[in-house]
Amino acid sequence: MKIALTGLPKSGKTTIFNALTGSEHSTDKYIPADSINIGVVQITDPRITQLSQLYKPKKTIYAHIEYRDYPGIFSQDIENAESSMIQDLKSCEGFALVLRNFVDDELDAIVGERNPLKDLMRFEEEMVLSDLIVAENRLERIELSYKRGVKTPAIQNEEKLLKLVCEDLREGLPLRNMELGAEDAKSLRGFQFFSQKPLLLLVNCGEDEYNQQEELLSQLSGRGYLAIAIAGRFEEELSKLDDEEAQVFMEDMGIASSIRDRLTQLSYQLMGYISFFTVGDDEVRAWTITRGDNALTAAGKIHSDLARGFIRAECFSYDDIIRHGNEKILREKGLFRLEGKEYVVKDGDVISIRFNV
Ligand SMILES: Nc1nc2c(ncn2[C@@H]2O[C@H](COP(=O)(O)OP(=O)(O)OP(=O)(O)O)[C@@H](O)[C@H]2O)c(=O)[nH]1
Ligand SMILES: [Mg+2]
Numbered sequence: 001m002k003i004a005l006t007g008l009p010k011s012g013k014t015t016i017f018n019a020l021t022g023s024e025h026s027t028d029k030y031i032p033a034d035s036i037n038i039g040v041v042q043i044t045d046p047r048i049t050q051l052s053q054l055y056k057p058k059k060t061i062y063a064h065i066e067y068r069d070y071p072g073i074f075s076q077d078i079e080n081a082e083s084s085m086i087q088d089l090k091s092c093e094g095f096a097l098v099l100r101n102f103v104d105d106e107l108d109a110i111v112g113e114r115n116p117l118k119d120l121m122r123f124e125e126e127m128v129l130s131d132l133i134v135a136e137n138r139l140e141r142i143e144l145s146y147k148r149g150v151k152t153p154a155i156q157n158e159e160k161l162l163k164l165v166c167e168d169l170r171e172g173l174p175l176r177n178m179e180l181g182a183e184d185a186k187s188l189r190g191f192q193f194f195s196q197k198p199l200l201l202l203v204n205c206g207e208d209e210y211n212q213q214e215e216l217l218s219q220l221s222g223r224g225y226l227a228i229a230i231a232g233r234f235e236e237e238l239s240k241l242d243d244e245e246a247q248v249f250m251e252d253m254g255i256a257s258s259i260r261d262r263l264t265q266l267s268y269q270l271m272g273y274i275s276f277f278t279v280g281d282d283e284v285r286a287w288t289i290t291r292g293d294n295a296l297t298a299a300g301k302i303h304s305d306l307a308r309g310f311i312r313a314e315c316f317s318y319d320d321i322i323r324h325g326n327e328k329i330l331r332e333k334g335l336f337r338l339e340g341k342e343y344v345v346k347d348g349d350v351i352s353i354r355f356n357v
Contacts, residue, residue: 012098070085161187176196315350
Protein backbone atom coordinates (compact mmCIF):
# COMPACT_ATOMS: atom_id res chain seq x y z
CA MET A 1 0.00 0.00 0.00
CA LYS A 2 1.36 3.39 -1.03
CA ILE A 3 0.20 6.37 1.03
CA ALA A 4 1.16 9.95 0.11
CA LEU A 5 1.91 12.55 2.74
CA THR A 6 0.81 15.67 0.99
CA GLY A 7 -0.27 19.19 1.84
CA LEU A 8 0.58 22.85 1.60
CA PRO A 9 4.19 23.97 2.00
CA LYS A 10 5.52 23.75 5.56
CA SER A 11 2.48 22.01 6.98
CA GLY A 12 4.79 19.50 8.66
CA LYS A 13 4.78 16.59 6.20
CA THR A 14 8.45 15.72 6.58
CA THR A 15 8.25 16.09 10.36
CA ILE A 16 5.47 13.47 10.43
CA PHE A 17 7.32 11.32 7.88
CA ASN A 18 10.42 11.36 10.10
CA ALA A 19 8.33 10.36 13.10
CA LEU A 20 6.75 7.50 11.14
CA THR A 21 9.87 6.11 9.56
CA GLY A 22 12.48 7.04 12.15
CA SER A 23 14.40 9.05 9.56
CA GLU A 24 16.00 12.45 9.85
CA HIS A 25 15.23 14.36 6.68
CA SER A 26 15.63 18.11 6.74
CA THR A 27 12.68 20.11 8.07
CA ASP A 28 14.11 23.55 7.39
CA LYS A 29 11.68 26.41 7.83
CA TYR A 30 13.02 28.44 4.94
CA ILE A 31 14.07 25.93 2.29
CA PRO A 32 11.18 24.38 0.37
CA ALA A 33 11.52 20.63 -0.16
CA ASP A 34 12.18 19.67 -3.79
CA SER A 35 12.29 15.89 -3.70
CA ILE A 36 10.20 12.96 -2.49
CA ASN A 37 11.18 11.04 0.64
CA ILE A 38 10.24 7.37 0.59
CA GLY A 39 10.00 5.12 3.63
CA VAL A 40 8.67 1.63 4.18
CA VAL A 41 7.05 0.82 7.49
CA GLN A 42 6.67 -2.82 8.45
CA ILE A 43 3.33 -3.60 10.03
CA THR A 44 4.19 -5.70 13.02
CA ASP A 45 0.74 -7.24 13.25
CA PRO A 46 0.78 -9.15 16.58
CA ARG A 47 -1.30 -11.88 14.92
CA ILE A 48 1.60 -12.65 12.58
CA THR A 49 3.98 -12.74 15.53
CA GLN A 50 1.67 -15.23 17.28
CA LEU A 51 1.27 -17.41 14.19
CA SER A 52 5.01 -17.39 13.74
CA GLN A 53 5.51 -18.63 17.30
CA LEU A 54 3.04 -21.43 16.61
CA TYR A 55 4.35 -22.59 13.22
CA LYS A 56 8.03 -21.73 13.71
CA PRO A 57 8.54 -21.07 9.97
CA LYS A 58 11.86 -20.34 8.27
CA LYS A 59 10.55 -16.91 7.24
CA THR A 60 8.04 -14.52 8.79
CA ILE A 61 6.79 -11.84 6.44
CA TYR A 62 4.79 -8.90 7.71
CA ALA A 63 2.82 -6.58 5.45
CA HIS A 64 4.15 -3.07 4.94
CA ILE A 65 3.06 0.42 4.02
CA GLU A 66 5.13 2.68 1.82
CA TYR A 67 4.87 6.34 2.81
CA ARG A 68 5.90 8.94 0.28
CA ASP A 69 6.55 12.46 1.57
CA TYR A 70 6.05 15.07 -1.17
CA PRO A 71 7.17 18.68 -1.39
CA GLY A 72 4.46 21.22 -0.55
CA ILE A 73 1.89 21.43 -3.30
CA PHE A 74 0.49 24.56 -4.95
CA SER A 75 3.81 26.29 -4.72
CA GLN A 76 4.39 27.67 -8.21
CA ASP A 77 7.21 25.33 -9.13
CA ILE A 78 5.09 22.20 -9.23
CA GLU A 79 1.82 23.60 -10.43
CA ASN A 80 2.35 22.05 -13.82
CA ALA A 81 -0.06 19.12 -13.92
CA GLU A 82 2.26 17.18 -16.17
CA SER A 83 5.19 17.40 -13.78
CA SER A 84 6.70 14.11 -12.77
CA MET A 85 5.98 14.92 -9.12
CA ILE A 86 2.26 15.16 -9.82
CA GLN A 87 2.33 11.91 -11.77
CA ASP A 88 4.16 10.26 -8.88
CA LEU A 89 1.60 11.60 -6.41
CA LYS A 90 -1.19 10.18 -8.55
CA SER A 91 0.32 6.71 -8.32
CA CYS A 92 -0.38 6.57 -4.56
CA GLU A 93 -3.47 4.66 -3.45
CA GLY A 94 -4.45 6.99 -0.63
CA PHE A 95 -3.65 10.54 0.46
CA ALA A 96 -2.81 11.65 3.99
CA LEU A 97 -3.29 15.41 3.87
CA VAL A 98 -1.27 17.25 6.51
CA LEU A 99 -3.06 20.38 7.73
CA ARG A 100 -0.99 22.85 9.69
CA ASN A 101 -2.56 23.76 13.00
CA PHE A 102 0.48 24.79 15.02
CA VAL A 103 1.59 28.32 15.83
CA ASP A 104 4.88 29.57 14.47
CA ASP A 105 5.47 33.30 13.97
CA GLU A 106 8.23 32.79 11.44
CA LEU A 107 6.15 30.41 9.35
CA ASP A 108 3.20 32.81 9.57
CA ALA A 109 5.37 35.37 7.80
CA ILE A 110 6.27 32.90 5.04
CA VAL A 111 3.11 30.88 4.42
CA GLY A 112 0.46 32.83 6.36
CA GLU A 113 -1.30 32.12 9.62
CA ARG A 114 -2.58 28.64 10.35
CA ASN A 115 -6.01 27.90 8.98
CA PRO A 116 -6.60 24.17 8.59
CA LEU A 117 -10.15 24.46 7.24
CA LYS A 118 -9.12 26.99 4.61
CA ASP A 119 -6.15 24.82 3.62
CA LEU A 120 -8.43 21.81 3.28
CA MET A 121 -10.85 23.73 1.05
CA ARG A 122 -7.95 24.99 -1.04
CA PHE A 123 -6.66 21.44 -1.45
CA GLU A 124 -10.09 20.12 -2.42
CA GLU A 125 -10.65 22.97 -4.90
CA GLU A 126 -7.30 22.44 -6.58
CA MET A 127 -7.78 18.68 -6.80
CA VAL A 128 -11.27 19.07 -8.22
CA LEU A 129 -10.05 21.64 -10.75
CA SER A 130 -7.17 19.46 -11.84
CA ASP A 131 -9.55 16.51 -12.30
CA LEU A 132 -11.97 18.67 -14.26
CA ILE A 133 -9.21 19.59 -16.70
CA VAL A 134 -8.33 15.93 -17.19
CA ALA A 135 -11.99 14.91 -17.67
CA GLU A 136 -12.74 17.77 -20.08
CA ASN A 137 -9.63 17.04 -22.13
CA ARG A 138 -10.72 13.45 -22.49
CA LEU A 139 -14.23 14.52 -23.51
CA GLU A 140 -12.74 16.79 -26.18
CA ARG A 141 -10.72 13.89 -27.54
CA ILE A 142 -13.81 11.68 -27.57
CA GLU A 143 -15.59 14.41 -29.56
CA LEU A 144 -12.72 14.40 -32.05
CA SER A 145 -12.85 10.65 -32.49
CA TYR A 146 -16.62 10.89 -33.13
CA LYS A 147 -15.82 13.36 -35.90
CA ARG A 148 -13.41 10.84 -37.37
CA GLY A 149 -16.19 8.25 -37.32
CA VAL A 150 -15.01 6.25 -34.32
CA LYS A 151 -18.06 5.68 -32.13
CA THR A 152 -17.96 2.39 -30.23
CA PRO A 153 -20.32 1.52 -27.35
CA ALA A 154 -17.32 1.54 -25.00
CA ILE A 155 -16.45 5.12 -25.93
CA GLN A 156 -20.08 6.18 -25.65
CA ASN A 157 -20.25 4.71 -22.15
CA GLU A 158 -17.07 6.48 -21.22
CA GLU A 159 -18.49 9.75 -22.53
CA LYS A 160 -21.66 9.32 -20.50
CA LEU A 161 -19.69 8.60 -17.35
CA LEU A 162 -17.27 11.48 -17.87
CA LYS A 163 -20.16 13.88 -18.34
CA LEU A 164 -21.51 12.85 -14.92
CA VAL A 165 -18.02 13.23 -13.50
CA CYS A 166 -17.78 16.75 -14.93
CA GLU A 167 -21.17 17.69 -13.48
CA ASP A 168 -19.96 16.83 -9.97
CA LEU A 169 -16.60 18.48 -10.46
CA ARG A 170 -18.15 21.71 -11.78
CA GLU A 171 -20.18 21.86 -8.58
CA GLY A 172 -16.92 21.53 -6.66
CA LEU A 173 -17.70 18.00 -5.46
CA PRO A 174 -14.78 15.60 -5.01
CA LEU A 175 -15.23 12.34 -6.88
CA ARG A 176 -14.60 10.17 -3.82
CA ASN A 177 -18.17 10.94 -2.72
CA MET A 178 -19.68 9.99 -6.07
CA GLU A 179 -21.85 6.86 -6.02
CA LEU A 180 -20.44 4.57 -8.69
CA GLY A 181 -21.18 1.04 -9.75
CA ALA A 182 -18.27 -1.39 -9.79
CA GLU A 183 -17.91 -1.19 -13.59
CA ASP A 184 -17.90 2.60 -13.65
CA ALA A 185 -15.46 2.81 -10.76
CA LYS A 186 -13.16 0.48 -12.66
CA SER A 187 -13.30 2.46 -15.88
CA LEU A 188 -12.50 5.69 -14.01
CA ARG A 189 -9.53 4.15 -12.22
CA GLY A 190 -7.25 4.65 -15.21
CA PHE A 191 -7.61 8.43 -14.91
CA GLN A 192 -6.19 8.36 -11.37
CA PHE A 193 -8.35 11.32 -10.45
CA PHE A 194 -6.99 13.18 -7.43
CA SER A 195 -10.35 13.84 -5.83
CA GLN A 196 -11.26 10.16 -6.06
CA LYS A 197 -8.38 9.08 -3.80
CA PRO A 198 -9.37 8.09 -0.27
CA LEU A 199 -8.38 11.02 1.92
CA LEU A 200 -7.17 10.99 5.51
CA LEU A 201 -6.64 14.29 7.32
CA LEU A 202 -3.72 14.69 9.72
CA VAL A 203 -4.20 17.81 11.79
CA ASN A 204 -0.66 18.73 12.77
CA CYS A 205 -0.86 20.61 16.04
CA GLY A 206 1.44 21.87 18.74
CA GLU A 207 2.18 19.64 21.70
CA ASP A 208 0.48 22.10 24.08
CA GLU A 209 -2.73 22.02 22.03
CA TYR A 210 -2.86 18.31 21.34
CA ASN A 211 -5.81 17.78 23.66
CA GLN A 212 -7.78 20.73 22.31
CA GLN A 213 -8.48 19.46 18.81
CA GLU A 214 -11.89 17.85 19.44
CA GLU A 215 -13.94 20.70 18.04
CA LEU A 216 -12.00 20.84 14.79
CA LEU A 217 -11.95 17.06 14.49
CA SER A 218 -15.69 16.77 15.01
CA GLN A 219 -16.25 19.52 12.45
CA LEU A 220 -14.16 17.54 9.98
CA SER A 221 -15.82 14.22 10.69
CA GLY A 222 -19.18 16.00 10.44
CA ARG A 223 -18.22 16.81 6.86
CA GLY A 224 -17.47 13.15 6.23
CA TYR A 225 -13.70 13.20 6.61
CA LEU A 226 -11.56 10.70 8.44
CA ALA A 227 -9.35 12.94 10.57
CA ILE A 228 -6.96 12.71 13.52
CA ALA A 229 -4.72 15.08 15.43
CA ILE A 230 -0.97 14.54 15.46
CA ALA A 231 1.53 16.59 17.43
CA GLY A 232 4.10 16.29 14.64
CA ARG A 233 7.17 17.81 16.22
CA PHE A 234 6.51 15.98 19.50
CA GLU A 235 6.13 12.67 17.61
CA GLU A 236 9.37 13.32 15.75
CA GLU A 237 11.15 13.71 19.08
CA LEU A 238 9.46 10.60 20.46
CA SER A 239 10.74 8.55 17.53
CA LYS A 240 14.30 9.24 18.67
CA LEU A 241 13.70 7.76 22.13
CA ASP A 242 13.70 4.09 23.05
CA ASP A 243 10.29 2.46 23.49
CA GLU A 244 10.19 2.65 27.28
CA GLU A 245 11.13 6.32 27.40
CA ALA A 246 8.66 7.11 24.64
CA GLN A 247 5.91 5.28 26.53
CA VAL A 248 6.24 7.65 29.50
CA PHE A 249 5.83 10.74 27.31
CA MET A 250 2.97 9.16 25.37
CA GLU A 251 1.07 8.40 28.56
CA ASP A 252 1.60 11.98 29.67
CA MET A 253 0.02 13.24 26.47
CA GLY A 254 -2.75 10.63 26.47
CA ILE A 255 -1.46 8.98 23.30
CA ALA A 256 -2.55 5.34 23.27
CA SER A 257 -0.28 3.85 20.63
CA SER A 258 2.69 4.73 18.44
CA ILE A 259 2.19 6.98 15.43
CA ARG A 260 3.05 3.98 13.25
CA ASP A 261 0.32 1.85 14.76
CA ARG A 262 -2.23 4.65 14.62
CA LEU A 263 -1.52 5.42 10.97
CA THR A 264 -1.40 1.76 10.01
CA GLN A 265 -4.83 1.19 11.50
CA LEU A 266 -6.22 4.34 9.87
CA SER A 267 -4.68 3.53 6.51
CA TYR A 268 -6.40 0.12 6.48
CA GLN A 269 -9.65 1.78 7.50
CA LEU A 270 -9.21 4.48 4.84
CA MET A 271 -8.51 2.04 2.06
CA GLY A 272 -11.04 -0.56 3.23
CA TYR A 273 -8.26 -3.14 3.42
CA ILE A 274 -8.12 -6.27 5.55
CA SER A 275 -5.45 -8.92 6.18
CA PHE A 276 -5.45 -12.62 5.58
CA PHE A 277 -2.63 -14.98 6.43
CA THR A 278 -0.82 -17.95 4.95
CA VAL A 279 1.02 -20.32 7.28
CA GLY A 280 3.40 -23.27 7.01
CA ASP A 281 6.87 -24.58 7.85
CA ASP A 282 8.47 -22.34 5.23
CA GLU A 283 6.66 -19.12 5.74
CA VAL A 284 4.08 -17.28 7.81
CA ARG A 285 2.90 -14.27 5.92
CA ALA A 286 0.36 -11.41 5.96
CA TRP A 287 -1.47 -10.36 2.79
CA THR A 288 -3.55 -7.29 2.15
CA ILE A 289 -6.85 -7.34 0.23
CA THR A 290 -9.93 -5.14 0.01
CA ARG A 291 -12.83 -5.89 2.34
CA GLY A 292 -15.40 -7.81 0.29
CA ASP A 293 -12.80 -9.53 -1.93
CA ASN A 294 -13.42 -13.22 -2.51
CA ALA A 295 -11.17 -16.27 -2.19
CA LEU A 296 -10.29 -16.14 -5.89
CA THR A 297 -8.96 -12.60 -5.56
CA ALA A 298 -7.05 -13.59 -2.44
CA ALA A 299 -5.52 -16.52 -4.35
CA GLY A 300 -4.47 -14.14 -7.14
CA LYS A 301 -2.72 -11.93 -4.59
CA ILE A 302 -0.47 -14.83 -3.66
CA HIS A 303 0.22 -15.95 -7.22
CA SER A 304 -1.63 -15.73 -10.53
CA ASP A 305 -1.29 -19.55 -10.92
CA LEU A 306 -3.28 -20.02 -7.72
CA ALA A 307 -6.15 -17.99 -9.16
CA ARG A 308 -5.92 -19.67 -12.58
CA GLY A 309 -5.97 -23.22 -11.20
CA PHE A 310 -8.12 -22.50 -8.15
CA ILE A 311 -9.88 -25.61 -6.78
CA ARG A 312 -10.82 -24.49 -3.28
CA ALA A 313 -9.62 -22.54 -0.27
CA GLU A 314 -8.90 -24.34 2.99
CA CYS A 315 -9.63 -21.89 5.65
CA PHE A 316 -9.78 -21.30 9.40
CA SER A 317 -9.73 -18.22 11.56
CA TYR A 318 -6.78 -16.75 13.40
CA ASP A 319 -8.76 -16.73 16.65
CA ASP A 320 -9.57 -20.44 16.38
CA ILE A 321 -6.00 -21.57 15.73
CA ILE A 322 -4.71 -19.50 18.63
CA ARG A 323 -7.46 -20.80 20.90
CA HIS A 324 -6.97 -24.50 20.03
CA GLY A 325 -3.27 -24.58 19.23
CA ASN A 326 -3.23 -26.89 16.19
CA GLU A 327 -4.97 -27.64 12.93
CA LYS A 328 -5.85 -31.22 13.93
CA ILE A 329 -8.18 -29.99 16.67
CA LEU A 330 -9.72 -27.48 14.26
CA ARG A 331 -10.54 -30.33 11.87
CA GLU A 332 -12.09 -32.37 14.66
CA LYS A 333 -14.20 -29.46 15.79
CA GLY A 334 -15.35 -28.61 12.27
CA LEU A 335 -13.57 -25.28 12.34
CA PHE A 336 -11.44 -26.13 9.31
CA ARG A 337 -13.54 -25.04 6.34
CA LEU A 338 -13.44 -25.71 2.60
CA GLU A 339 -14.55 -22.66 0.67
CA GLY A 340 -15.17 -21.94 -3.01
CA LYS A 341 -14.12 -19.08 -5.27
CA GLU A 342 -16.93 -16.82 -4.16
CA TYR A 343 -16.24 -17.07 -0.44
CA VAL A 344 -15.81 -13.56 0.96
CA VAL A 345 -12.54 -13.52 2.87
CA LYS A 346 -12.66 -12.17 6.42
CA ASP A 347 -10.02 -10.20 8.28
CA GLY A 348 -7.85 -12.72 10.11
CA ASP A 349 -8.65 -15.73 7.92
CA VAL A 350 -5.80 -18.22 7.55
CA ILE A 351 -6.00 -19.58 4.03
CA SER A 352 -4.38 -22.30 1.99
CA ILE A 353 -5.29 -22.52 -1.69
CA ARG A 354 -5.71 -25.92 -3.38
CA PHE A 355 -4.97 -25.46 -7.06
CA ASN A 356 -4.13 -27.30 -10.22
CA VAL A 357 -2.45 -25.80 -13.29
N1 LIG B 1 5.71 23.82 16.62
C1 LIG B 1 5.64 22.89 15.68
N2 LIG B 1 6.41 23.00 14.61
C2 LIG B 1 6.31 22.07 13.66
C3 LIG B 1 5.42 20.97 13.76
N3 LIG B 1 5.53 20.21 12.65
C4 LIG B 1 6.47 20.83 11.89
N4 LIG B 1 6.93 21.94 12.50
C5 LIG B 1 7.95 22.84 11.98
O1 LIG B 1 7.54 23.37 10.74
C6 LIG B 1 8.66 23.50 9.86
C7 LIG B 1 8.39 22.79 8.56
O2 LIG B 1 8.25 21.42 8.83
P1 LIG B 1 8.39 20.32 7.68
O3 LIG B 1 8.06 19.03 8.30
O4 LIG B 1 9.67 20.46 6.97
O5 LIG B 1 7.21 20.80 6.73
P2 LIG B 1 6.91 20.23 5.26
O6 LIG B 1 5.45 20.26 5.11
O7 LIG B 1 7.60 18.94 5.04
O8 LIG B 1 7.58 21.37 4.35
P3 LIG B 1 7.80 21.30 2.75
O9 LIG B 1 8.08 19.87 2.41
O10 LIG B 1 8.94 22.20 2.45
O11 LIG B 1 6.51 21.78 2.18
C8 LIG B 1 9.86 22.95 10.61
O12 LIG B 1 10.53 24.03 11.19
C9 LIG B 1 9.22 22.06 11.67
O13 LIG B 1 10.02 21.92 12.80
C10 LIG B 1 4.62 20.88 14.93
O14 LIG B 1 3.83 19.94 15.11
N5 LIG B 1 4.77 21.86 15.85
MG1 LIG C 1 8.85 18.33 3.47
